[in-house]
Amino acid sequence: MNLPEPSSARRHRSRQQLLEVIRRENGVTRADLSLITGLSRSAVAETVQDLLNERLIAEDVLAAGGRGAGRGRPSALLVASGGTGSVVGIDFDHERVTVAVAGSDGSIRGEEHAAVNVDSEAAAALDVSVGMVHRLLGQTGTSMSDIRSIAAGVPAPLDMRTNRIHSASVLTGWVGLDPAEELSNRLGRPVLIGNDADLGAVGELRYGAAKGARDFIYVKASEGIGAGLVLGGSAYHGATGAAGEIGHTRLGEQGTWCRCGNRGCLETVVSSTLVRRLMTELGIPRGRDETFPLADAAKHPVTGRFISEAGRTLGRVLADLCNCLNPSLIVLGGELGTAGEPLADGVRESINRFAQPATAASLEVKVGALGLRAELLGAVSLAGQHALLEI
Ligand SMILES: [Zn+2]
Structure with missing residues (x-):
């Protein structure tokens, strides 16, 4: 068995905790981080330096403005940045599938859509989306091993206890399917799944109205x-x-x-x-x-x-x-x-x-x-957040 040492497990938890707070606050000082998380200043300083080296966060001195002014240089605000790696977002609508490959900061590198009868032809829609992912990876020069997270939206209520679509009246061809598992089997990577309206909300919250x-x-x-x-x-x-x-x-x-x-x-x-x-x-x-x-x-x-x-x-x-x-x-x-x-x-x-x-x-x-792109951009955003927290 290869269990992590207790101290490395603790470091991993602190790292996730700090990333989560930096992402949520989007502009926070090292001192604030110590206060919010209860971690010691030295532990915060050490982990923040690691995250800066990995480009998962950045220092924004300009945004700090007058904060900490008066004595020495202003305290730099720490903000989340894209880090390295890529993510994939997929949106299944009733009559079309859209796929995007993006940086983990949400910057879109390639996007395409195709007309498919998603409602009744689940297997075909899943296969089409997988073909689009591979094509976009090729076009953007991204390798599958560079993909840190994949998220997809489906236009049906999803039972969050089982991850399956359980409505008999919507997406009839998908009833009983586990879309995350189906996509994951085809792509060889874990896939997050969400309801399309929930992802649309995430898209408009992050990028839109x-x-x-x-x-x-x-x-x-x-x-x-x-x-x-x-x-x-x-x-x-x-x-x-x-x-x-x-x-x-x-x-x-x-x-x-x-x-x-x-x-x-x-x-x-x-x-x-x-x-x-x-x-x-x-x-x-x-x-x-x-x-x-x-x-x-x-x-x-x-x-x-x-x-x-x-x-x-x-x-x-x-x-x-x-x-x-x-x-x-x-x-x-x-x-x-x-x-x-x-x-x-x-x-x-x-x-x-x-x-x-x-x-x-x-x-x-x-x-x-964002028009019809809200759900797709929500999937990209969800995948990006997940990539950031999983590191
Ligand atoms: Zn009704």
Whole structure:
């Protein structure tokens, strides 16, 4: 057996603890680190030097500004940096797969997407994503051994106890599969897996419209509707990982049958599929911007109205959720989110009308800044965080 010595195990723990605090605070002095972690100043100094040598953190003297001014040089602020190595992010949407290879600091080196029937052809979608990973590694001159972490998002509730998809109504071809294990077997590396809306929230939090927010709801409104919840600065998944399934909120006793077996669910009346169907009927071409495909639909007088009405209906459901959670921000993402302001205006109108006045007054509604890339960038960010903490 090759158990680490107690002192090296302790050093490893201190190292992880310090990296975690530096990443969370993103600007902290050595003295603060000692206070926050309870580690001795000499232990902090030694470990920080190791992390600096490995380029996992950096000193930011300029950002330190006046801190520590007055006597000698200002205390340098320690910030997380990319370190070495690469990560992979994968996003499985219902009809397409996107893959990115990035530095562990999140800088994208290569990205591509492919049309696949993800919902019903699980094995094909998994194989396609693996082929894309290998191709991107070749294009970016990255070797598989350089990949420190891989994260992937799937558009279905994931049972966090088993890592399996257990919904019988969404991703029918994936039921009972362990996507992390399937990908890991194909790539020969461990893979983290997450729900797509949860990863969209991470993407907008790190790179987009939710930077700095601690209590917010990310809505992924595409073919279906799901929400990623960030509460008190942490992602909230619920007891088993199924939190945020707002698409199956019932709007009435009657209405269209939903794939979940109920009638009148939100996603039977609000979905990007309905907008696309209307666009086809009206002869409106799909937008050329692949990241924001419904931006043009929002400008058309008929689809624009339809999208505003979808926003009001979505906002009616979100108003109740906001009364429960009191978030400071809602970010509208997914394909429908790329319709932009007409959707956001509709959501705002219903929230102002139906949420409690104090809740509505302290709430901002924004369109996602990352369009269809939010989930992919969330996967890249998750993989980067994991790589940083695993060292
Ligand atoms: Zn339903």
